Amino acid sequence: MLKIDCPFCGPRDEAEFRCGGESHIQRPGPHDAVSDAQWADYLYMRQNPLGWHFERWLHAAGCRQWFNLARHTVTHEVRVVYAMTAPKPQVEATEVRS
Amino acid sequence: MRYSALSLALNALSGHRRWKQQWRNPAPKPSYDVIIIGGGGHGLATAYYLAKNHGVTNVAVLEKGWIGGGNTGRNTTVVRSNYFFPESVAFYEKSLQLWEGLSEELNYNVMLSQRGQVVLAHDRHQVEMSHRLRNGMALNGIEAEWLSPEDLRRREPLLRQDGRFPVLGGLVQERAGSARHDAVAWGYARGADERGVHIIQGCEVNGFIMNGNRVSGVRTSRGDIGAAKVCLSVAGHTSQLAAMAGLRLPITSYALQAFVSEPIKPALNMMVLSPSAGIYISQTDKGEVLIGGGLDLYPSYAQRGNFLTVEAVTAGMLDLFPSFSRLRLMRQWAGICDVVKDSSPILGPSPVDGLYLNCGFGTGGFKATPAGGFTMAHTLATGKRHPLIEPFGLERFSSGALIDEAGASGIAH
């Protein structure tokens, strides 16, 4: 079970959080200016990296705030926690254990 | 060497020293007609049917680790065709029919055990949905029976019917069941190898050799290998490999856990699925109670599970089977599932010429092993999609024509 450092409440158990999936996805619009392919790309296509994943989490059983973090999808190491509106940070390469 | 009780008895006399390798370990050739990346059930089945049905034997299956070591060896071995939409039914029913003849076809006992799978209904809405599903299946030519609480009491005496989620009945597909997961990979491997396919283990693909928008080979840990056609059959790792060919796919990889109890004498007859408790449970031939639940809650490539999920699934199990409280957890594991929005597979050509996809099965790929291989072999050999997989193309994500089984029937796949 992960330990997640909520930027508002401090480190808490994963059980208090919900993962909202890949972050930094731009919603295209308005509806009448978007092609089927663009829309499908926004709705369904994902990076799904083996490695650092920039994703959003909600502290559901706490402050109820969303924030971003960089998590390694193999080691589950959490490296950077940052605000929803902040740009994607750099995360150094790390050795992967499988 | 043909397998039978007689061959076993004869080999016993020679101390079992005469059995041959079930498949060989060939060195890779410079090129093949078809390269299949991923030595799981689907990849091996594809190779087998390419050789058997289409005479295409200049084929290599490249496996990063050891064959059958991915989701083929990490699932809950459920085999069934109780789907709702005609497209799904046609595909999965083909698969079930292939399963039914598979031990004979491969001369390898895959131990298909059709003990029936029952989906419980716990409230009025689920009863109605069960009837909708049952009628949908019937229109598609598949039998399913409604079991009353009384029927269920007889067939699963340890199932508590008055727990948090009362049992109002259940829909059973009697032909559903389980199969021995390892045997499927090994049986297909043996069959493919016999027909000349190269099974190359310990061979990791690191990239594609491209010729414009056409793939002409793969770069591997054992050198470059040319190929006219390449098929991706790597489940949860599809996004990684597709990215090497410049493709982005509608896939997110999640860990799906399962766990087993210590073996006990027969206590459960069918596979039991409870949508409300979020669990499915069965008992293996070895006697382990095998329990699965939902996906872990964040994307993952780690083949290990999260204990929170085990706790939630266990609580669900004990509400339905309170007497299992004193059994003990023996082993837990996780597979990496390639989850797409509509829980239906992506089968067929990709936007890159010569590159074919067999992915998107999410949590439900095991049951589709024979049909996935059968239809992809046809597609690779003929260059035309097999009719059964026409609806399962990648284009459905932009056309909107999803085949959302979970949405239609309320049952997670």
Added chain:
Amino acid sequence: MSQAFRSSQGGRIDRSRPLRFRFDGREYTGYVGDTLASALLANGVRVTGRSFKYHRPRGLMAAGFEEANTLVQLESGARTQPNLRATQIELYDGLEARAVNCWPNARHDVFGFFQLLKPFWPAGFYYKTFMAPSWHLYEPAIRHGAGLGVSPKLADPDVYDKCHAQADVIVVGAGPSGLAAAIAAARDGASVVLVDDKPALGGSLQYEPGLVEGLPAADWLKAREDEIRSLPNIRVLGCTTAFGYYDHNHLLANELLPAGGTSPRQRLWKIRGRQIVLATGALERPLVFPNNDRPGVMLAGAALQYLHRHGVLPGRRVAIATNNDSAYAVAFELRKAGVEVVQIADSRGGQPAPLAQAQVLGIPVTMTCAPTDTRGRSGLQRVELHDVNGQGQAQPGTGRWLDADVLLVSGGWNPTVHLFSQSGGALRFDDQQQAFVPHRLAQAGHLVGAAAGQAERDIAVEAARVAGRDAAANRIVRELAPVASTAQAALWSVNVEAIGRGPSKSWVDFASDSTESDLRLSARENFVSVEHFKRYTTTGMMTDQGKTSNVNAIGILSGVLGKAPGEVGTTRFRPPFNPVTFGAIAGRNVGAYYRPLRQLAAQEAHDAAGAKMEDYGAWMRPAFYPQAGEQESATIHREVLAVRSGVGILDYSPLGKILVQGPDAAEFLTRVYVNNVRTLKVGACRYGLMLGEDGIVKDDGVLTRWSENSYLVGTTSGQADRIVEWMEEWLQCEWVDLDVTVESVTTQWAVVMLAGPKAREVLSRLDSGIDLAAAAFPHMSAREGRIGDVPVRVARVSFTGELGYEISVPWQYGLSLWNALLEAGKPLGIIPFGIESLMVMRTEKGFLHVGSDTDGLTLPQDVGFGAIIDKKPEDFIGRRTTMTPDGRRTDRRQLVGLAPVDGASLLPVGGHVVDAAFKAASGHTQGWVTSSFMSPTLGRPVALALVERGRERLGEQVQVFDGGKLLPAKIVSMTAYDPEGERLRM
């Protein structure tokens, strides 16, 4: 026979407190401090179990987690538990146990003849046979033959607890190294949790002789115990087995609590450590040779434990076979206890260090010698020895037999790396130690003592102190340096080919019943990857998960393949280290605490009125209110007619209520709703639909604008929580520039639905100060008022099709409001009605019920919202998805009414719509019935259905397919009752 093998003195047992117990139907006695295993051994019980596949007689081979032979069914009835290791059961008075998987008992097992079938049942034989005519023919017998113990048939009467903790440093294992590390960390100020599976501290100090840092083990231990007592920042968890090492240094452990009283049976600990120090010790390897599974063959270290922990002698004439020094110490201790040690057979050459002492004690030692066979009817009587060469090959012509009732074996030691491996740590094969040792760490922690491959006790203790201090300082170690150790010689198996025999009875995995010949066969068939041979031979797959077999198997395979063991590889260990009772994993999350249901404010009144309560999306709600002897259908009939002709009330409190406020509230809701929101006036209500971004109908409800910047969003009860979270996500993640707050007020307001033509009259009797006149308070509007001091909100809306009000008061007044309305309506014949009656009425009226009339494929245009969308200029959530080629298909399923042609037959929900010409058993579905009831109001069935191109097919005849039967039906308007809506405008 009364404890004939009990030593005359010694052991940590209380000889003044005898305990009676039964095993396999026979009565025995033991002492407080015994395990079931030690008590059986003391009583000379040699056959304690039968093997899994071949039903070979087996005896105790170990003393702890790794026991593979003696699994018992403990007790009977509701408290029975299968497959417990006798070595892990503390003896208590009256204990009753039976060996599993045999009949009638372990000594005499009717399935014993299975041993004769072994030649026909090699590894993986079942993949090669049982195919004709069908596996189904053989499977039932195989299922009954497999499995070990039996499941309880009754619910577990015990309770289990969970406990969370955190610490700077967690130390697993309270042996000398664990104690040293824990104390060092605590001395540096760290909070420490020390976990050990035994009730007492000390680990191996409890039974291993010798000095620690110059002190006798007992004295050293006493000093450490005193030290721990003086350190308030060490918490000791005894009888607690750490079984799982998960991500982010999360340790799972299971504490066994004393039986009896009202205390929980077990407690599951979830402990987060900044650092975790593993002091998990080492496990001894058995020797692999023919008939090495005969009762009486035991691990040498286990015999030492039985001797010093329990005061039990393993036998009278003991032979020892070893490839390392550790078994010599066992010989010496046994000798001291008066046991005759007839022979030490050491497979190594040369002059091992303890040889001199053996000679002093007069214990015969033969070097380059190993066991090659055993004999004995129900337990060991004779051992055969052969000279062996450096490769472990028995030399022809050197065989001799030796009388012995016990053969103690030691094949070397494996660090207990299970938790380390779970944590993601990587192992390497150490040629010096001939074992897999920890190498690279993946999480913050340390390894100490035998778990780190340290064999020298004093060096290990000092290293553990350093590790403890490092852990307290949170120093990160990434890789472990090799520890200095004396060279070990591996003896993976005794090769008997040269003496003309085979390895078919050389057991590698006692628990799963696999032999060296199975491993060789699997290699022959190309199952050479660790995971392949493990699966093909089932080695390591049983309840001990290969604790004594995995490394030997890898060693044997390395010989067969001509590869180093490190190249063959290890399997990744998975949780749990030791099996964990499911009850402990669920904890209190069972019974009434499993997914607890929410209660209504007026529950008391519903109970008093005899409501039939049912579970509707996390709420228990009245389905209907049957009178004595009344059937469900009759009740619903009565309730519907009473509302249609008079008045009724329904508890509507669970409906989701979300307060959306702020300057940009209208803009936000415009993006959330399918409907036009901007035109909604203050004090007005509007019914609306929300979609997911995937275009699918997500939820519906009534939106009320209470002021310029304040809206109350109504949702279905099941979705209430999710919708709030979803709105928050949009506001915080996508539309961060909008100045809006959302807040769930679902359980702040209790709501009563008042419905029926007499509703206004009833409401007027409660003095709310609201002008109820139709013109002043029209349909789809809302007003605020007060009843006495209580604020009240009234929305004039209807889901029944009748004049209706939804009256909200603060939650704590819910019961008062309910009672007040019943009282006020009494002269008008008011009745309470339930959800099922409401469902009948809304179906008569053709009102959509999201979840019943929609599914995971339903777009808004399918349920009649196409025109509303067309008129709306703005984008909203999911809008683009409704415009895909699939969304624009003309043959989409659309919600319509359906009526039986005969005017009488109820069309079953879940029945499929097929065209009028349909005859065969299978074919194309055109849709399905989504809601269907016998209408009490109209005296005929009413139904809603999703039907392909339904709206353009009004009047067309179709059929409803259900369970093979066909019912003719006609596509009709959705609204069967009051199509003009006059009753809403009363």
